[in-house]
Amino acid sequence: MSSVLRVISYLKRYRLMFGAQLFCAVLSVACAAIFPKVLGYTIDHVLPEKNFTLFIQLVFVTLLGFFLKDGLNSLRIVINNHFEQRVIFDIRSDLYKRIQNLPVKWFDSRRTGDVMTRVTEDVTAMERILIDGVEQGIMAFFQVIIFGVIIYLADWKVGLWATLPIPLLMLGAWIYTRNARDRYKGPREASSNMNALLHDNIAGIRQIKSFTAQEAEHARFNTHSNALRKATLRLMAWWAGYSPGMSFIAMLGFVVVLWQGGATVIEGGMSIGDFTSTLFMLNLFYDPIGKLHQINQMALSSRAAADRVFEILDSDEEQGVSQGGGFPAPVKGEVRYEGVNFSYEEKATIRNLNLHVPAGQTIALVGATGAGKSTIANLLNRFYEIDAGKIWIDGTDIGDLNKTELRKVIGYVSQDNFLFNGSVRENLSIADRDASDETIWQALEAAQAAPFVRELSEGIETVVGERGVKLSGGEKQRLAIARAILKNPPILVLDEATASVDNTTEELIQTALNELLKGRTAIVIAHRLSTIEKADHIYVLEKGQVVESGTHADLLQANGAYATLAKTF
Ligand code: ADP
Numbered sequence: 001m002s003s004v005l006r007v008i009s010y011l012k013r014y015r016l017m018f019g020a021q022l023f024c025a026v027l028s029v030a031c032a033a034i035f036p037k038v039l040g041y042t043i044d045h046v047l048p049e050k051n052f053t054l055f056i057q058l059v060f061v062t063l064l065g066f067f068l069k070d071g072l073n074s075l076r077i078v079i080n081n082h083f084e085q086r087v088i089f090d091i092r093s094d095l096y097k098r099i100q101n102l103p104v105k106w107f108d109s110r111r112t113g114d115v116m117t118r119v120t121e122d123v124t125a126m127e128r129i130l131i132d133g134v135e136q137g138i139m140a141f142f143q144v145i146i147f148g149v150i151i152y153l154a155d156w157k158v159g160l161w162a163t164l165p166i167p168l169l170m171l172g173a174w175i176y177t178r179n180a181r182d183r184y185k186g187p188r189e190a191s192s193n194m195n196a197l198l199h200d201n202i203a204g205i206r207q208i209k210s211f212t213a214q215e216a217e218h219a220r221f222n223t224h225s226n227a228l229r230k231a232t233l234r235l236m237a238w239w240a241g242y243s244p245g246m247s248f249i250a251m252l253g254f255v256v257v258l259w260q261g262g263a264t265v266i267e268g269g270m271s272i273g274d275f276t277s278t279l280f281m282l283n284l285f286y287d288p289i290g291k292l293h294q295i296n297q298m299a300l301s302s303r304a305a306a307d308r309v310f311e312i313l314d315s316d317e318e319q320g321v322s323q324g325g326g327f328p329a330p331v332k333g334e335v336r337y338e339g340v341n342f343s344y345e346e347k348a349t350i351r352n353l354n355l356h357v358p359a360g361q362t363i364a365l366v367g368a369t370g371a372g373k374s375t376i377a378n379l380l381n382r383f384y385e386i387d388a389g390k391i392w393i394d395g396t397d398i399g400d401l402n403k404t405e406l407r408k409v410i411g412y413v414s415q416d417n418f419l420f421n422g423s424v425r426e427n428l429s430i431a432d433r434d435a436s437d438e439t440i441w442q443a444l445e446a447a448q449a450a451p452f453v454r455e456l457s458e459g460i461e462t463v464v465g466e467r468g469v470k471l472s473g474g475e476k477q478r479l480a481i482a483r484a485i486l487k488n489p490p491i492l493v494l495d496e497a498t499a500s501v502d503n504t505t506e507e508l509i510q511t512a513l514n515e516l517l518k519g520r521t522a523i524v525i526a527h528r529l530s531t532i533e534k535a536d537h538i539y540v541l542e543k544g545q546v547v548e549s550g551t552h553a554d555l556l557q558a559n560g561a562y563a564t565l566a567k568t569f
Pocket of ligand 1: 369370372
């Protein structure tokens with residue numbers, strides 16, 4: 001289905017508003033005919049007869065005509081605004097919902113700025129089809145039909161002359177529209193590229209400053225900005241030819257009618273009043289034709305934007321979020337990976353992985369970066385689907401589970417964890433929407449975060465800034481731990497922070513972690529010796545494969561890969 005038709009399909013939900021707009025449009029256009037009619041009648045009858053009373057009455061009729069025309073127009077605009085904003089709201093809401101439900105893999109190859117451009121700018125550009133397209137289109141359509149009919153009824157010959165330019169106008173519109181998709185796509189894509197860079201550079205402003213890369217980045221920004229300028233100019237150049245060209249052709253019709261009609265008046269075949277009235281009608285007939293070109297332009301631009309919006313709406317949602325069963329019994333937390341293979345792209349990332357974590361125990365995953373540790377955690381959450389093998393929790397294949405149920409029992413704590421730009425409370429209550437203040441404070445206490453939160457300017461209501469920028473690394477880590485404590489899941493995946501903190505903070509974090517790990521099954525992506533030593537079992541990974549496993553003491557004694565790695569802790 002074409003994008004334009006799909007936008008229109010959103011309008012169907014608001015049939016009543018749409019009908020009310022149509023009603024106002026038709027009446028308003030009909031009222032516009034009052035003035036030319038009154039004018040013609042006045043010139044031919046009232047003025048020659050010097051009928052002053054009728055003349056004054058007709059002036060009032062004209063005034064009433066204009067008042068009704070503009071009053072109805074105002075009402076139509078109000079209805080249209082509500083109508084259009086509801087439709088935009090629906091599209092944006094559908095779009096956000098879809099984005100949130102897309103698989104993690106989808107986001108891997110997307111630029112945030114591009115997605116944002118689609119939700120904000122492109123949806124707004126689609127709006128043009130609704131406001132200007134539907135609104136002006138309806139008006140223009142009725143205006144052309146109503147005045148066309150009036151002109152034909154008054155004098156069919158004049159009507160024929162008046163419609164003479166129409167085939168030419170249609171040809172012009174066809175030529176302009178034929179290869180317009182690319183022209184209109186250009187500025188949208190250029191704008192998206194520019195926004196993607198802007199988003200990236202704002203997020204990375206510290207890096208840009210510390211590498212003193214402002215000049216180079218400014219140049220990169222200007223390259224994108226320039227591409228946008230060129231794409232927009234290309235569009236404008238076509239418009240500069242098309243719009244006045246079409247206007248000229250339409251005016252040719254005007255000239256022909258002036259010529260033919262004038263000649264008929266001279267020959268006595270038509271009164272001056274009828275002739276003047278026809279010329280006014282003609283003006284009202286051609287005026288919307290000019291608008292139709294603008295609407296064509298808007299529809300094309302909207303279509304390019306709508307294509308980009310519908311591309312997201314048509315992307316496949318993450319499977320298994322609400323399909324599949326739950327756990328047959330309360331989860332104890334035994335985790336088992338059996339012969340698991342997985343690759344992000346072609347290259348195998350995880351190969352024949354076998355892991356076992358008895359309920360309540362902690363295992364540590366160690367290995368060089370890129371060995372596949374985080375991937376193992378991703379697979380447990382089913383952020384990505386495994387290619388072969390099975391992952392079991394308490395003997396239930398997680399592939400058969402509903403992802404919502406699965407993710408409820410897993411806590412994921414990366415200590416470089418993501419904090420939202422909200423208050424401490426908002427950041428914590430994402431784990432439990434109904435948590436009382438008391439529960440939140442208990443979690444903060446357990447995570448050793450309560451003392452510093454108390455000292456924040458507005459305590460628990462203090463806004464932490466984007467990604468928690470207003471907090472120190474150690475503070476962010478403890479909030480992340482508090483959040484996991486609040487979620488209280490039986491299984492925990494813990495990605496230890498690589499950044500080191502001072503000894504006091506380190507001790508606080510360790511106490512918080514001990515509190516968090518108590519009674520839970522934990523898979524720890526470990527970087528610190530203290531954590532690794534405490535683990536019940538250690539798995540050493542190399543290139544997606546387990547090369548050694550055992551306790552710290554066993555592995556040191558084996559003097560293999562672990563012993564070499566341990567020297568770096
Ligand atoms: P570790 O956590 O041990 O450092 P990862 O599990 O993050 O390792 O990465 C394992 C391999 O998978 C690396 O080669 C990495 O480049 C690749 N990889 C990680 N995430 C993705 C992704 N989203 N898309 C493609 N490849 C990825």
